[in-house]
Amino acid sequence: MTETARHVRVQIEQLTAEAFAPFGVIVDESRRLLHCDPGQYTARVMTLEPIKPTIRRINRHPDHIQLFVPLNGRPFYLVVAPATMSAAGFDPAKVRVFLNDGTRAFTFGVDVWHIAPRAIGGEETTVINVQGSRQFECQEDLDFGATTGVAVEVAL
Numbered sequence: 001m002t003e004t005a006r007h008v009r010v011q012i013e014q015l016t017a018e019a020f021a022p023f024g025v026i027v028d029e030s031r032r033l034l035h036c037d038p039g040q041y042t043a044r045v046m047t048l049e050p051i052k053p054t055i056r057r058i059n060r061h062p063d064h065i066q067l068f069v070p071l072n073g074r075p076f077y078l079v080v081a082p083a084t085m086s087a088a089g090f091d092p093a094k095v096r097v098f099l100n101d102g103t104r105a106f107t108f109g110v111d112v113w114h115i116a117p118r119a120i121g122g123e124e125t126t127v128i129n130v131q132g133s134r135q136f137e138c139q140e141d142l143d144f145g146a147t148t149g150v151a152v153e154v155a156l
Helices: 144-148
Strands: 006-010 012-014 041-047 057-060 066-070 076-081 096-100 106-108 126-132 140-143 150-154
Touching: 140 144, 144 150
Parallel strands: 006 150, 012 096
Antiparallel strands: 041 126, 057 140, 066 106, 066 126, 076 096
């Protein structure tokens, strides 16, 4: 485990289309185009891991938009950071955490830093995850401690 010099505490925000716009789209009845270059999309049902108070890693995909559709109506968290930041210039203070009420499908935009959605407490929460088939080949990972010397804490 990497020692960190300081901590950044992130407050949880309500998920609104306006607040989430820099990171993706809240899906409504209108059509949404998904982008995957190159490759194709895959879909799978995911059981979300519970959120931990400290976020140590984050990743992004430069080749596709990722879609999540909640299945059982349980609320969960989204952890994101702006796509405009490089790994070398990553600012942990720009990490944001949103509370999804469990009814709203959403996308992570191309290059948006994120972790997989996280469950609240011990409740089993499931979503459909639609993403590019090359997600592991086309993924940039960032370890907060090693890269920035900062730990990101969620104000649970």
